[in-house]
Amino acid sequence: MIAPLNTTITHLECSKCGKSHAHEELLNLCDCGGPLLARYDLNAAALTLTPEALRGRVATMWRYAEVLPSRDPVSLGEGMTPLIAAPRLGEKLGIEGLFVKDEGLNPTGSFKARGMSAAVSRAKELGAKALAAPTAGNAGGALAAYAAQAGIPCVIVMPADTPAANVMECEAFGADVRKLKGLISDCGKYVGEHKEKEGWFEVSTLKEPYRIEGKKTMAYELWEQMGGKLPDVIIYPTGGGVGLIGMCKAFEEMEAMGWIGRERPRMVVVQASGCAPIVDAFERGAESAEFWKNAATVASGLRVPKALGDFLILAGVRATGGTALAASDREMLAAGKELASLEGIFAAPEGAATVVAARKLAASGWINREERVVLFNTGCGYKYAEAWQRALGDW
Numbered sequence: 006m007i008a009p010l011n012t013t014i015t016h017l018e019c020s021k022c023g024k025s026h027a028h029e030e031l032l033n034l035c036d037c038g039g040p041l042l043a044r045y046d047l048n049a050a051a052l053t054l055t056p057e058a059l060r061g062r063v064a065t066m067w068r069y070a071e072v073l074p075s076r077d078p079v080s081l082g083e084g085m086t087p088l089i090a091a092p093r094l095g096e097k098l099g100i101e102g103l104f105v106k107d108e109g110l111n112p113t114g115s116f117k118a119r120g121m122s123a124a125v126s127r128a129k130e131l132g133a134k135a136l137a138a139p140t141a142g143n144a145g146g147a148l149a150a151y152a153a154q155a156g157i158p159c160v161i162v163m164p165a166d167t168p169a170a171n172v173m174e175c176e177a178f179g180a181d182v183r184k185l186k187g188l189i190s191d192c193g194k195y196v197g198e199h200k201e202k203e204g205w206f207e208v209s210t211l212k213e214p215y216r217i218e219g220k221k222t223m224a225y226e227l228w229e230q231m232g233g234k235l236p237d238v239i240i241y242p243t244g245g246g247v248g249l250i251g252m253c254k255a256f257e258e259m260e261a262m263g264w265i266g267r268e269r270p271r272m273v274v275v276q277a278s279g280c281a282p283i284v285d286a287f288e289r290g291a292e293s294a295e296f297w298k299n300a301a302t303v304a305s306g307l308r309v310p311k312a313l314g315d316f317l318i319l320a321g322v323r324a325t326g327g328t329a330l331a332a333s334d335r336e337m338l339a340a341g342k343e344l345a346s347l348e349g350i351f352a353a354p355e356g357a358a359t360v361v362a363a364r365k366l367a368a369s370g371w372i373n374r375e376e377r378v379v380l381f382n383t384g385c386g387y388k389y390a391e392a393w394q395r396a397l398g399d400w
Contacts, residue, residue, distance in 0.1 A: 013046040040211040051262035066222035075126035081112035088230040102377035109385030117147035120216030125151040137205035139192030142171035149178035162192040210245035221251030237376035242355035244309035246318035253321035274329035275362040277302035287329035303392040304354035332361035338396035356382030
């Protein structure tokens with residue numbers, strides 16, 4: 006049982022133009038095309054969302070009910086994933102305080118469970134009759150699972166070369182799976198063209214307000230798991246970037262509630278060399294990214310040629326004094342084997358990419374030996390059988 010469910014949500018706010026919108030209706034984007042962000046009465050939230058109160062709450066992300074949008078959540082036990090010390094890997098990298106936040110232990114094997122729990126919960130409350138989203142893999146499995154739990158039909162549109170495990174799980178959950186030749190951007194176009202005539206409510210990345218709310222709970226958990234403090238550096242594999250955007254949003258909320266001061270972890274974006282639009286924009290000093298042509302990587306979650314929230318990702322990285330860098334497929338798969346053999350964590354290629362970034366940043370001196378660094382493994386390695394089979398055959 007999840008209690009108490011005293012959300013303090015007040016309205017939605019456009020991340021681009023600042024316009025306010027009511028939160029009691031199904032909405033996708035602002036009139037200006039900007040993603041909508043949920044806002045809360047944080048003074049009221051701070052009265053009951055306290056460290057003392059948290060000690061007796063359910064060990065899922067819904068323990069932070071005051072700053073989540075739903076009063077009646079659709080939950081499969083998502084959140085409160087372990088923060089695992091990685092001393093042997095840290096010794097090799099030259100980082101004494103190295104940790105892995107293992108999101109692969111969420112329901113459906115990835116961090117996408119958080120966002121879809123929040124999005125499906127709110128869509129159900131507001132009367133959605135069917136849900137749809139494009140996906141490169143893990144988001145589809147999460148949507149299919151939570152839609153099944155909610156009793157709502159859903160349509161999953163995938164690139165034809167999506168990993169088999171992701172396709173199978175969506176079909177097992179009863180989703181209407183449609184595979185297209187192309188990238189996630191092509192799948193997104195398909196959803197946009199068909200949603201009105203087929204009666205779907207779209208829950209694509211940042212095209213509805215609530216997936217970010219589930220993702221932001223990763224930051225709240227870090228604060229709890231680190232004894233009321235935040236790490237010095239967070240390294241995050243970035244495709245659509247909602248997790249990074251969400252954590253930056255959570256830091257603002259935590260400061261407003263008096264949990265932290267103005268300090269922030271330095272946020273690091275890591276992308277695949279074959280699809281690195283955010284890295285390119287960061288290096289150019291641009292406020293938004295260009296569409297990445299011919300995107301290709303074994304890390305399907307990083308194969309996002311143009312993120313809707315690119316301007317929010319870049320703003321978050323710069324505001325925290327962070328950086329952005331890329332890893333090749335070969336680098337990330339080698340690092341994934343290293344992480345597994347040293348620490349017993351079998352990561353998705355996306356998660357393994359954070360090891361590559363940590364190594365490069367420690368070697369350059371950007372990360373100091375004594376700093377506390379958290380790597381996010383966003384998915385379970387078992388769901389990438391094809392990629393790992395090819396990689397392990399090379400050794």
